[in-house]
Amino acid sequence: MSTLKHQVREWILSTNPAVDGATLTDETPLLEQKILSSIQLMDLILFLEHVQGQPVDIDQVRPENFHSLNTICAAFAATPE
Amino acid sequence: MERLARIARKLSDASVKRYNNPYAEFQWPQDLPMDQWHFAPELISLYGLEEYAALNEPQQKQLAFWEAVNFFGINIHGEKALIGGLAEHLYYMNWSPELSEYLHHFLDEENKHMTVFGTFCHRYGKKVYADKKMALPRDYAKGEADFLFFAKVVIFEELVDHYNMAMGKDERLHPLVQHINQYHHNDEARHLAFGRELSKSLFEQWAPTWNEQTLAGVQAYLSNYIVSTWREYYNPAVYADAGFDNSYALYQKAWSAPACRAHREAVSANCINYFLEHGMMTERPAL
Numbered sequence: 001m002s003t004l005k006h007q008v009r010e011w012i013l014s015t016n017p018a019v020d021g022a023t024l025t026d027e028t029p030l031l032e033q034k035i036l037s038s039i040q041l042m043d044l045i046l047f048l049e050h051v052q053g054q055p056v057d058i059d060q061v062r063p064e065n066f067h068s069l070n071t072i073c074a075a076f077a078a079t080p081e
Numbered sequence: 082m083e084r085l086a087r088i089a090r091k092l093s094d095a096s097v098k099r100y101n102n103p104y105a106e107f108q109w110p111q112d113l114p115m116d117q118w119h120f121a122p123e124l125i126s127l128y129g130l131e132e133y134a135a136l137n138e139p140q141q142k143q144l145a146f147w148e149a150v151n152f153f154g155i156n157i158h159g160e161k162a163l164i165g166g167l168a169e170h171l172y173y174m175n176w177s178p179e180l181s182e183y184l185h186h187f188l189d190e191e192n193k194h195m196t197v198f199g200t201f202c203h204r205y206g207k208k209v210y211a212d213k214k215m216a217l218p219r220d221y222a223k224g225e226a227d228f229l230f231f232a233k234v235v236i237f238e239e240l241v242d243h244y245n246m247a248m249g250k251d252e253r254l255h256p257l258v259q260h261i262n263q264y265h266h267n268d269e270a271r272h273l274a275f276g277r278e279l280s281k282s283l284f285e286q287w288a289p290t291w292n293e294q295t296l297a298g299v300q301a302y303l304s305n306y307i308v309s310t311w312r313e314y315y316n317p318a319v320y321a322d323a324g325f326d327n328s329y330a331l332y333q334k335a336w337s338a339p340a341c342r343a344h345r346e347a348v349s350a351n352c353i354n355y356f357l358e359h360g361m362m363t364e365r366p367a368l
């Protein structure tokens with residue numbers, strides 16, 4: 001698993017203790033299953049900026065890019081993983 | 082709606098009387114003196130933390146300047162969404178003509194506010210901090226989207242106005258910053274009077290037709306909106322610009338600090354009490 005994906009995964013699990021790590025896959029629909037709320041999305045963006053040490057591309061801040069761990073990493077990884 | 086039409090007419094008259102031209106009203110110095118305050122220290126998002134207390138005065142003033150750029154940026158992004166929603170409600174369905182007439186003033190005034198805030202941010206901050214709020218797609222019951230839009234307007238403007246009122250008359254601040262805050266407050270007082278009445282009236286009209294699930298959704302949505310609006314007041318990019326190298330940790334610390342939470346609760350109290358009093362909210366959101 002890529003480093004960023006691993007970090008985001010850990011972040012999601014630590015922010016939402018109710019989420020079962022065993023069932024959280026790279027394709028789990030995070031918004032549909034209400035694993036991520038709108039407030040957590042703002043937090044997640046700041047987390048992405050923090051771990052990558054640079055601002056996210058604001059044009060990519062769109063709901064569809066937060067669909068799953070895979071889409072998050074595809075949209076926001078600062079360097080291709 | 083008759084009461085609302087009457088209020089809208091009065092507010093339109095007041096807007097005409099106080100019609101202003103920000104292009105003539107504001108003089109913009111080339112630079113701002115960094116040895117002055119550009120944001121009230123007590124309103125700085127880190128106020129109450131030991132990290133803030135440990136700064137010397139020039140550092141506190143530098144942080145205050147970036148907090149001003151952030152605050153004016155919050156205004157810009159909020160007003161941008163506001164203008165879009167106001168435009169949608171012009172000549173809306175069967176709303177009375179008085180409402181459209183006032184919405185024209187409301188929209189015009191917001192557009193002018195944005196130019197003032199935008200000038201400050203671009204001229205002195207050389208940027209507008211990015212907007213990281215995102216609306217998630219969702220379904221609405223009849224009347225729900227209209228109500229939620231104007232309820233959000235009230236929340237957004239109430240919080241901003243608390244800051245504007247405090248800083249508009251704060252003699253410690255650079256005169257330009259005082260002026261911007263006072264100018265904004267003068268218009269916002271009317272917008273708030275209108276927004277409060279309209280959101281209440283929309284709620285009274287539509288809520289009886291909503292089921293329990295919709296009502297619970299409204300409560301959750303408004304609570305989320307207050308919290309995410311507050312989140313923007315704590316911006317790691319501000320802390321980085323002010324020279325902190327642990328900006329993200331500071332953001333997390335400030336958000337969860339009891340002193341900061343108490344501040345958010347105090348500033349939001351008016352607005353939340355109004356919503357609770359009229360049944361538009363059923364419980365106090367956790368801030």
Ligand SMILES: [Fe+2]
Nearest residue numbers: 160190191194
């Ligand atoms: Fe405004």
Ligand SMILES: [Fe+2]
Nearest residue numbers: 191238269272
């Ligand atoms: Fe306004």
